[in-house]
Amino acid sequence: xxxxxxxxxxxxxxxxxxxxxSAVMHRPARAxxxxxxxxxxxxxxVTTTGVAATLNAQVSSSFDALAATEVRIRDPSAxxxxxxxxxxxxxxxxxxxxxxxxxxxxxxxxxxxxxxxxPSDPRVSSTARVPVVAxxxxxxxxxxxxxxSGRLPDPLHEERSEPVVLLGxxxxxxxxxxxxxxxxxxFIGDTAYVVIGILEHVERNPExxxxxxxxxxxxxxxxGARTSDYEVLIDVAPGAAPLIGRQAPIALRPEHPSSLxxxxxxxxxxxxxxxETDVTSLYYALAVLSLFVGTIGIANATLLNVIERRSExxxxxxxxxxxxxxxxxVMLEAIIVGALGGLIxxxxxxxxxxxxxxxxxxxxxxxxxxxxxxxxxxxxxGALAGAIPAVRxxxxxxxxxxxx
Amino acid sequence: MTNVVDVxxxxxxxxxxxxxxxLRSCEFTIDQGEYVAITGPSGxxxxxxxxxxxxxxxxxxxxxxxxxxxxASLNDNERAAVRAHKIGFVFQxxxxxxxxxxxxxxxxxxxxxxxxxxxxxxxxxxLIEQVGLEHRASALCATLSGGERQRVALARALIRRPSLxxxxxxxxxxxxxxxxxxxxxxxxxxxxxLTVVVVTHDDRVAARASRHLTIIDGQLGQGSSSDV
Ligand SMILES: Nc1ncnc2c1ncn2[C@@H]1O[C@H](COP(=O)(O)OP(=O)(O)OP(=O)(O)O)[C@@H](O)[C@H]1O
Ligand SMILES: [Mg+2]
Numbered sequence: 001x002x003x004x005x006x007x008x009x010x011x012x013x014x015x016x017x018x019x020x021x022s023a024v025m026h027r028p029a030r031a032x033x034x035x036x037x038x039x040x041x042x043x044x045x046v047t048t049t050g051v052a053a054t055l056n057a058q059v060s061s062s063f064d065a066l067a068a069t070e071v072r073i074r075d076p077s078a079x080x081x082x083x084x085x086x087x088x089x090x091x092x093x094x095x096x097x098x099x100x101x102x103x104x105x106x107x108x109x110x111x112x113x114x115x116x117x118x119p120s121d122p123r124v125s126s127t128a129r130v131p132v133v134a135x136x137x138x139x140x141x142x143x144x145x146x147x148x149s150g151r152l153p154d155p156l157h158e159e160r161s162e163p164v165v166l167l168g169x170x171x172x173x174x175x176x177x178x179x180x181x182x183x184x185x186x187f188i189g190d191t192a193y194v195v196i197g198i199l200e201h202v203e204r205n206p207e208x209x210x211x212x213x214x215x216x217x218x219x220x221x222x223x224g225a226r227t228s229d230y231e232v233l234i235d236v237a238p239g240a241a242p243l244i245g246r247q248a249p250i251a252l253r254p255e256h257p258s259s260l261x262x263x264x265x266x267x268x269x270x271x272x273x274x275x276e277t278d279v280t281s282l283y284y285a286l287a288v289l290s291l292f293v294g295t296i297g298i299a300n301a302t303l304l305n306v307i308e309r310r311s312e313x314x315x316x317x318x319x320x321x322x323x324x325x326x327x328x329x330v331m332l333e334a335i336i337v338g339a340l341g342g343l344i345x346x347x348x349x350x351x352x353x354x355x356x357x358x359x360x361x362x363x364x365x366x367x368x369x370x371x372x373x374x375x376x377x378x379x380x381x382g383a384l385a386g387a388i389p390a391v392r393x394x395x396x397x398x399x400x401x402x403x404x
Numbered sequence: 405m406t407n408v409v410d411v412x413x414x415x416x417x418x419x420x421x422x423x424x425x426x427l428r429s430c431e432f433t434i435d436q437g438e439y440v441a442i443t444g445p446s447g448x449x450x451x452x453x454x455x456x457x458x459x460x461x462x463x464x465x466x467x468x469x470x471x472x473x474x475x476a477s478l479n480d481n482e483r484a485a486v487r488a489h490k491i492g493f494v495f496q497x498x499x500x501x502x503x504x505x506x507x508x509x510x511x512x513x514x515x516x517x518x519x520x521x522x523x524x525x526x527x528x529x530x531l532i533e534q535v536g537l538e539h540r541a542s543a544l545c546a547t548l549s550g551g552e553r554q555r556v557a558l559a560r561a562l563i564r565r566p567s568l569x570x571x572x573x574x575x576x577x578x579x580x581x582x583x584x585x586x587x588x589x590x591x592x593x594x595x596x597x598l599t600v601v602v603v604t605h606d607d608r609v610a611a612r613a614s615r616h617l618t619i620i621d622g623q624l625g626q627g628s629s630s631d632v
Contacts, residue, residue: 007485007488007489007517008481008485009481009484009485009487009488009516009517009518010488010516010517010518011515011516011518012518012520014521015515015521019515022503022504022508023503026503027503311497311499312499312501314499315499315501315512316512316515316516317460317484318458318460318487318493318499319487319488319493319512319513319515319516319560319564320484320485320487320488320489320516320517321484321488321515321516322480322481322484322485322516323480323481323484325516397460397461398460398461398484398487399455399460399461401460401493401495401497401499402451402454402455402460402495402572403451404497
């Protein structure tokens with residue numbers, strides 16, 4: 001009893017794809033309708049992701065890098081003398097991530113201070129008066145200053161409460177001081193202060209350009225102002241702001257840090273996360289829903305198609321196709337429809353993202369991987385949808401060709 | 405010379421309900437190059453016999469040797485392989501892929517033999533010429549007449565170089581003049597050595613065959629054993 005030594009059934013891969021393509025493409029309108037759900041799903045996905053990425057890029061680029069590296073600390077209950085320790089600069093600059101830090105405050109002037117270049121000048125009216133600011137060396141450096149002439153006060157001036165003054169650019173011209181080489185003096189109250197430098201520019205606290213800035217210990221000793229304007233200014237390394245915002249109050253007032261208020265810039269990554277959560281989760285849900293509907297759509301259409309083509313499938317079986325060959329063809333057809341939907345959806349999505357970006361005058365920012373991934377989502381949709389019809393089709397008995 | 409077909413005690417019972425004994429203990433052989441007509445009343449089991457000979461179904465009993473190999477108890481994949489390489493079918497309903505061209509339909513006959521594109525093409529062109537359809541080679545099958553369709557089906561069966569061509573009422577959907585054309589083709593091919601089995605009600609179709617088998621109620625009668 002000899003068994004059959006016949007060759008196996010064999011279907012070349014290229015032929016399988018060609019057969020599936022021709023089956024899908026002879027009805028392009030139907031293929032398009034079938035993939036509608038996938039188109040919508042993938043388009044929604046691409047649009048959501050693309051708009052979110054574009055929006056994020058927008059948020060972080062419009063986000064002021066300067067503000068992100070700045071921490072300010074105040075004592076809401078301060079009244080009278082400085083609420084901060086005299087060695088605030090040193091305490092803060094010891095912290096990791098602090099570049100410069102110090103205390104500064106404007107000194108109230110009821111007319112007795114009136115900075116002027118000549119002691120015998122009449123004291124000027126309050127509108128034209130040069131304001132007096134007291135600052136520690138660290139605070140001045142934390143404003144990221146540029147000096148036009150001379151130099152900044154250093155810790156020695158502070159330590160010795162020396163009568164030196166740094167003039168803002170505007171104040172200097174008001175007081176007719178142009179260079180500091182010949183050690184000009186400015187009179188504040190009845191004391192002569194040596195001008196050691198002129199500020200050309202500051203990145204923070206621009207009001208300093210209008211002011212006469214004296215060391216805070218000098219102010220304490222010679223003026224003894226009573227105010228509530230004290231502020232600690234800290235220039236921190238990028239990303240360190242939240243941490244320093246927590247650590248600085250402890251460094252300044254270990255016994256009661258919570259009595260100090262830290263002003264910390266909003267964290268850009270928190271902001272981004274917020275944008276993502278608020279704006280996009282709904283759209284993602286929508287995209288997933290459409291993909292799901294798309295899958296059901298393809299599954300349904302493919303199933304109908306398989307029933308409609310029962311005699312063709314039976315014929316292929318009669319001609320020697322195995323069940324696997326039939327299942328393979330149906331799967332490929334569903335995958336082609338899904339991929340078609342994925343491609344069209346991706347294109348529509350990119351158009352939509354660009355449309356939104358242009359209407360908002362944003363720059364489109366999209367992950368190129370997304371463009372590759374989205375058609376794959378279509379393929380996956382098709383594969384998922386094709387499974388049940390493929391099994392159904394593969395069960396078509398070849399004998400139907402004789403009985404219909 | 406071996407028999408192409410050797411059938412012993414072949415049984416086919418369709419598990420109902422109701423249970424139908426469509427074939428009972430059929431025994432016969434078919435030699436290489438024979439032209440066999442199977443006739444009988446409606447419901448007698450002709451199509452059932454053809455579907456067993458073509459390995460579209462498995463018999464519920466008996467033995468079937470095709471080209472000397474026992475094929476009665478093959479599994480589904482093995483039967484598909486035998487169909488792909490040894491059997492050519494011509495159906496009453498043609499079973500063409502309507503949305504494909506004539507040449508593509510003929511090529512489908514080689515698809516599951518794993519024959520490459522180029523060879524498929526050259527062989528299909530030759531077969532299309534043989535059935536006289538070269539002027540319609542690239543026409544869609546949906547546009548063909550009944551006689552043309554059956555000639556495409558014949559080309560699709562023959563391109564496989566089968567051991568056995570099985571026809572179930574090949575002229576059942578054709579008028580008499582187109583029937584003659586198809587039967588002439590079939591007769592000519594048989595003259596070149598093709599083994600042909602035709603199931604039919606039609607005496608004019610049966611008359612073309614060299615041997616007649618009659619089935620009545622699932623049992624093989626002797627009929628007029630030969631015209632040769
Ligand atoms: N799949 C099936 N399940 C159950 N019974 C079947 C099946 N196929 C055929 N039969 C029965 O088997 C018997 C033989 O049917 P078959 O189709 O072989 O007859 P036939 O001789 O070809 O008839 P016709 O001349 O009308 O085509 C019939 O009684 C038919 O109802
Ligand atoms: Mg029949």
